[in-house]
Amino acid sequence: DLPKNITVSGAKAAPHPVMAEIQRLIWFALSLTLILSLFSYSPNDPSWTTWSSRNQFQNWLGRSGSIISDLLFQLFGLASFLIAGLFALFAYKKKSSSNENSSAYLTFSPILFLIATSTLIQSVFPVRWAPWNLTHTGGMSGQIVHQFLSWLAGDLGAFLISLFSSLALAMWIFKWNFVSATTQNFRVWLFQLREKRAAFANRVREQIKL
DSSP: OOOTBTTSSSOOOOOHHHHHHHHHHHHHHHHHHHHHHHHOOOSSSSSOOOOOOOOOOSSSTTHHHHHHHHHHHHHHHGGHHHHHHHHHHHHHSSSHHHGGGGGHHHHHHHHHHHHHHHHHHHHHHGGGGGGOOOOOOOOOHHHHHHHHHHHHHHHHHHHHHHHHHHHHHHHHHOOOOOOHHHHHHHHHHHHHHHHHHHHHHHHHHHHHHO
């Protein structure tokens, strides 16, 4: 006999509806918790990079929120907010039996997207714009990758590589048909422009006849 979660074709069956809803609730709770800890982050709170003897925290989630937010900001900078967005995406998407929800899809793609976006933020936003006295707007990961790409292809090349990498990974994760949608919209715009030009030419010819 086949296990209950394996179909005849060998693919894993969809999880029980209640378990699927519980998993989505957990992702949503993680997203909300992370947003609260990031927004209430204070560099003066005791954390893994800041030693302090005081036991009062400005972070809404106390010591755990201070440690988590400080760690994420140090690693990924302002791109840390994308983690909460990805958690919300996992909560929104219904898990199916297809391969799109494989462990590789849920693990490596978001991590690469996070690093690429951190590098893009590091390329675009200067340190003087950084809130909460962040050392690097893209965190240590964005800073390291940006320095390597700048050494390899210059500042402009680093910006373009991080931009197109972020777009490509966003298209993969969010199933976003960016290129085809943009091309289709451009074709529609050209068609409408031709129609307007033809209508304008017809009006001009009618006025000349009059």
